[in-house]
Amino acid sequence: MVEKQLKIGWSKTEMAQNVAMDIPDGSYVNLGIGMPEMVADFVPSGRELIYQTENGLLGMGAVPMAGQEDPELINAGKKPVTTIPGACFFHHADSFTMIRGGHIDVCVLGAMQISKNGDLANWSTGAVDAIPAVGGAMDLVAGVKRILVITQHNTKDGKPKILNQCSYPLTGKGVVESIYTNLAIIDVKKEGLFVRKLGPNVDFEYLQKHTEAKLFQ
Amino acid sequence: MVEKQLKIGWSKTEMAQNVAMDIPDGSYVNLGIGMPEMVADFVPSGRELIYQTENGLLGMGAVPMAGQEDPELINAGKKPVTTIPGACFFHHADSFTMIRGGHIDVCVLGAMQISKNGDLANWSTGAVDAIPAVGGAMDLVAGVKRILVITQHNTKDGKPKILNQCSYPLTGKGVVESIYTNLAIIDVKKEGLFVRKLGPNVDFEYLQKHTEAKLFQ
Amino acid sequence: MINKTVQSLAEAVQNIHDGATIMISGFGEAGSPIELIHALIDQGAKDLTVVSNNTGSGNVGLAALIEQRRVKKMICSFPRTANSTVFPELYNAGEIELELVPQGTLAERIRAGGAGIPAFYTPASVNTPLAEGKECRVFDGIEYVLERGIKADFSLVKCELADRYGNLTYHATARNFGPVMCTAATTSIVQAKKVVEAGIIDPEIVVTPGIFVNHIIEVSNPAHESDLVAQKLTYPW
Amino acid sequence: MINKTVQSLAEAVQNIHDGATIMISGFGEAGSPIELIHALIDQGAKDLTVVSNNTGSGNVGLAALIEQRRVKKMICSFPRTANSTVFPELYNAGEIELELVPQGTLAERIRAGGAGIPAFYTPASVNTPLAEGKECRVFDGIEYVLERGIKADFSLVKCELADRYGNLTYHATARNFGPVMCTAATTSIVQAKKVVEAGIIDPEIVVTPGIFVNHIIEVSNPAHESDLVAQKLTYPW
Numbered sequence: 001m002v003e004k005q006l007k008i009g010w011s012k013t014e015m016a017q018n019v020a021m022d023i024p025d026g027s028y029v030n031l032g033i034g035m036p037e038m039v040a041d042f043v044p045s046g047r048e049l050i051y052q053t054e055n056g057l058l059g060m061g062a063v064p065m066a067g068q069e070d071p072e073l074i075n076a077g078k079k080p081v082t083t084i085p086g087a088c089f090f091h092h093a094d095s096f097t098m099i100r101g102g103h104i105d106v107c108v109l110g111a112m113q114i115s116k117n118g119d120l121a122n123w124s125t126g127a128v129d130a131i132p133a134v135g136g137a138m139d140l141v142a143g144v145k146r147i148l149v150i151t152q153h154n155t156k157d158g159k160p161k162i163l164n165q166c167s168y169p170l171t172g173k174g175v176v177e178s179i180y181t182n183l184a185i186i187d188v189k190k191e192g193l194f195v196r197k198l199g200p201n202v203d204f205e206y207l208q209k210h211t212e213a214k215l216f217q
Numbered sequence: 218m219v220e221k222q223l224k225i226g227w228s229k230t231e232m233a234q235n236v237a238m239d240i241p242d243g244s245y246v247n248l249g250i251g252m253p254e255m256v257a258d259f260v261p262s263g264r265e266l267i268y269q270t271e272n273g274l275l276g277m278g279a280v281p282m283a284g285q286e287d288p289e290l291i292n293a294g295k296k297p298v299t300t301i302p303g304a305c306f307f308h309h310a311d312s313f314t315m316i317r318g319g320h321i322d323v324c325v326l327g328a329m330q331i332s333k334n335g336d337l338a339n340w341s342t343g344a345v346d347a348i349p350a351v352g353g354a355m356d357l358v359a360g361v362k363r364i365l366v367i368t369q370h371n372t373k374d375g376k377p378k379i380l381n382q383c384s385y386p387l388t389g390k391g392v393v394e395s396i397y398t399n400l401a402i403i404d405v406k407k408e409g410l411f412v413r414k415l416g417p418n419v420d421f422e423y424l425q426k427h428t429e430a431k432l433f434q
Numbered sequence: 435m436i437n438k439t440v441q442s443l444a445e446a447v448q449n450i451h452d453g454a455t456i457m458i459s460g461f462g463e464a465g466s467p468i469e470l471i472h473a474l475i476d477q478g479a480k481d482l483t484v485v486s487n488n489t490g491s492g493n494v495g496l497a498a499l500i501e502q503r504r505v506k507k508m509i510c511s512f513p514r515t516a517n518s519t520v521f522p523e524l525y526n527a528g529e530i531e532l533e534l535v536p537q538g539t540l541a542e543r544i545r546a547g548g549a550g551i552p553a554f555y556t557p558a559s560v561n562t563p564l565a566e567g568k569e570c571r572v573f574d575g576i577e578y579v580l581e582r583g584i585k586a587d588f589s590l591v592k593c594e595l596a597d598r599y600g601n602l603t604y605h606a607t608a609r610n611f612g613p614v615m616c617t618a619a620t621t622s623i624v625q626a627k628k629v630v631e632a633g634i635i636d637p638e639i640v641v642t643p644g645i646f647v648n649h650i651i652e653v654s655n656p657a658h659e660s661d662l663v664a665q666k667l668t669y670p671w
Numbered sequence: 672m673i674n675k676t677v678q679s680l681a682e683a684v685q686n687i688h689d690g691a692t693i694m695i696s697g698f699g700e701a702g703s704p705i706e707l708i709h710a711l712i713d714q715g716a717k718d719l720t721v722v723s724n725n726t727g728s729g730n731v732g733l734a735a736l737i738e739q740r741r742v743k744k745m746i747c748s749f750p751r752t753a754n755s756t757v758f759p760e761l762y763n764a765g766e767i768e769l770e771l772v773p774q775g776t777l778a779e780r781i782r783a784g785g786a787g788i789p790a791f792y793t794p795a796s797v798n799t800p801l802a803e804g805k806e807c808r809v810f811d812g813i814e815y816v817l818e819r820g821i822k823a824d825f826s827l828v829k830c831e832l833a834d835r836y837g838n839l840t841y842h843a844t845a846r847n848f849g850p851v852m853c854t855a856a857t858t859s860i861v862q863a864k865k866v867v868e869a870g871i872i873d874p875e876i877v878v879t880p881g882i883f884v885n886h887i888i889e890v891s892n893p894a895h896e897s898d899l900v901a902q903k904l905t906y907p908w
Contacts, residue, residue, distance in 0.1 A: 289463075289464040291461075309541035349534050351511055353537035355536040356537060
């Protein structure tokens with residue numbers, strides 16, 4: 001009898017669902033480029049979220065149908081989007097008035113590294129030959145009320161991303177509220193990193209083994 | 218034979234004409250409350266000036282006809298105005314971006330006192346029982362490229378307004394470019410106050426007698 | 435469904451607390467949310483700090499709020515205008531505080547408060563009594579004064595059109611301080627001449643994005659302050 | 672009569688001098704004034720400092736200007752994007768300077784430059800390498816970094832409608848940096864999809880007031896950068 005292999009942790013889809021569950025009805029939300037964008041597909045029914053994109057649109061709608069794209073109606077990832085009824089456009093300084101001024105409720109970002117005190121590194125490996133590019137990440141972590149991070153728990157070559165201290169240049173210090181990985185949902189508190197939920201077939205020891213920073217239950 | 222009394226100096230209308238002559242075609246202009254507003258009536262033909270009013274209008278037009286007033290379309294003096302074709306509205310922070318940012322070419326202001334080095338006092342006598350009110354005057358003198366002052370040469374009780382030093386609280390230091398009075402047009406230069414033009418039947422001695430600060434010819 | 439419209443002026447202002455800092459839009463009567471101010475008078479909150487360009491006229495609107503001894507401090511650029519007697523009398527009697535701010539600095543301090551800018555430098559008021567006691571600093575040979583951003587607990591704003599998300603347009607020079615005040619208050623309360631369906635206002639012409647607005651009340655026939663003053667009315671009437 | 676429209680792209684950019692600082696609107700291709708940039712390539716000015724959010728893509732527009740070795744320094748937030756190879760290669764070869772600025776700080780520095788604000792404090796980049804060497808300061812318990820306003824000699828901006836006074840509207844997210852860049856340049860040069868009579872644009876919906884604009888050229892069918900890149904075109908062609 002062949003034993004079916006146990007699925008360990010959540011899929012990307014499930015990770016995005018976990019984040020979506022934690023965003024209250026009526027929130028103003030900025031989704032980072034990449035995996036964070038998936039969160040929009042899993043908003044629980046009955047909730048209305050308003051998406052802001054820092055290049056000047058509040059009320060971003062779904063991806064346009066093929067052939068309906070407008071190259072001048074794009075999101076921060078420079079991909080074509082649409083608008084909802086009730087959307088509005090504004091210039092970049094007004095856009096960052098929303099962001100820096102604390103008007104956005106939730107920002108979901110990817111991460112290269114997160115430290116035990118909520119430091120986030122997600123813009124540069126600091127490598128000598130890398131072209132540094134920061135975009136709006138530093139403004140977002142400095143200004144948005146709640147910063148949620150969605151990321152694989154470990155790097156592609158198996159190294160921990162949740163560390164005692166980030167080795168990469170920081171995006172912001174002590175800015176992360178919660179971390180949503182394939183293995184767990186972890187809250188950053190003053191006393192340390194607290195595991196709120198374990199992924200399917202993940203136990204605490206397994207999780208700690210894949211995490212450099214000390215975790216609390 | 219009764220001798221007709223000589224007219225000494227310019228009328229208010231002529232003072233406003235003198236100022237208007239010195240504003241080049243195509244200028245963006247902010248006119249202070251009171252006598253400065255008269256300047257708009259004497260723009261030489263062939264010149265187009267654009268009037269900004271700091272409460273959020275560029276392209277202010279003439280006074281509306283009776284019965285056509287809109288209490289929400291007013292100038293900085295809170296009097297009803299109209300718009301020219303090509304006008305635009307904007308909020309107060311954008312309005313002072315124009316002013317503070319050096320985008321307005323000329324501002325015409327009234328004065329209580331002007332000093333020999335171009336200090337202007339036009340917002341407060343500093344009297345204990347006066348209600349201080351500054352409005353946009355300090356922003357205008359700090360930001361507009363050219364500050365022209367239109368004023369009677371002396372106070373109602375005959376005291377000089379052009380002084381060695383202002384005794385009233387300043388609006389701005391060293392900000393006045395030229396002074397247009399009923400007796401003369403005077404330019405403020407680094408070396409002192411230079412009389413550019415004398416009013417009708419005004420000679421230099423007469424002018425100096427009515428002026429505290431030393432004048433140059 | 436997000437719906438920021440409320441059913442009455444009383445509901446719109448119900449959470450304003452004693453001691454609150456309140457920004458009130460308007461330049462003279464243009465843009466002054468007179469019905470919201472009257473609702474605030476009815477509501478009763480006191481010891482208020484009010485940020486507004488002027489101090490009202492006659493005995494209605496902001497002047498009436500001051501006359502009711504509900505304002506302990508005004509932050510404004512021009513506290514005396516035609517027909518304004520209430521503030522000057524209380525000020526001369528030492529019964530109300532005044533923080534006088536140049537108009538452009540006032541607008542920029544409010545914008546900064548809304549934009550997460552704690553402080554900025556401006557050339558306005560340098561070498562005048564209004565810069566006294568403030569930090570001055572030279573950049574590229576020119577002297578500037580450091581000014582702080584201002585935030586408020588509430589803003590009361592008048593606009594033209596609004597939708598359920600709080601997107602706003604304004605009318606003529608009634609726009610003035612409204613847009614920046616909406617950004618700088620924890621709770622922005624707006625009276626709109628007309629509330630329209632979401633999507634009616636073209637996304638290109640929205641002046642205040644809905645994110646800056648909390649409560650909207652339709653006041654389809656707002657009073658003109660100058661009419662009330664001409665009738666020598668006093669609020670409460 | 673005030674008339675800021677000019678008759679050719681060449682005339683629009685004719686006064687740009689060697690060593691100039693130029694702001695170029697756009698976020699990716701949206702809002703990038705590609706025809707004005709190509710006119711600048713033809714015009715020949717060099718040793719330029721360019722302020723723009725990105726560095727262009729393919730071998731057209733801003734990327735082509737950089738490829739022609741006409742830019743000595745880029746001030747931007749995100750110099751590498753899909754299909755951007757020109758800047759990364761020159762940067763790694765040490766042939767172009769980069770001042771990396773967080774996107775919101777970049778927008779605010781440009782706005783400040785246009786608004787006569789020499790410097791302001793922002794929380795963005797505090798405790799990161801981008802704040803190193805800059806003045807940090809605590810206001811109300813939070814740490815901020817001092818950032819300077821930026822001005823430019825010229826700005827190149829793309830808009831939708833323009834009139835002879837320079838009043839502008841924009842299209843969708845092509846608005847981005849255009850409005851603030853118009854305020855911060857001594858000479859703002861704008862390509863408009865359509866130039867209309869004065870008075871056609873409703874005063875309530877003007878985004879950039881004409882006072883911030885100097886030269887307008889109508890480009891009724893602007894190229895899409897992505898189309899040119901897909902065709903693997905190189906400018907000059």
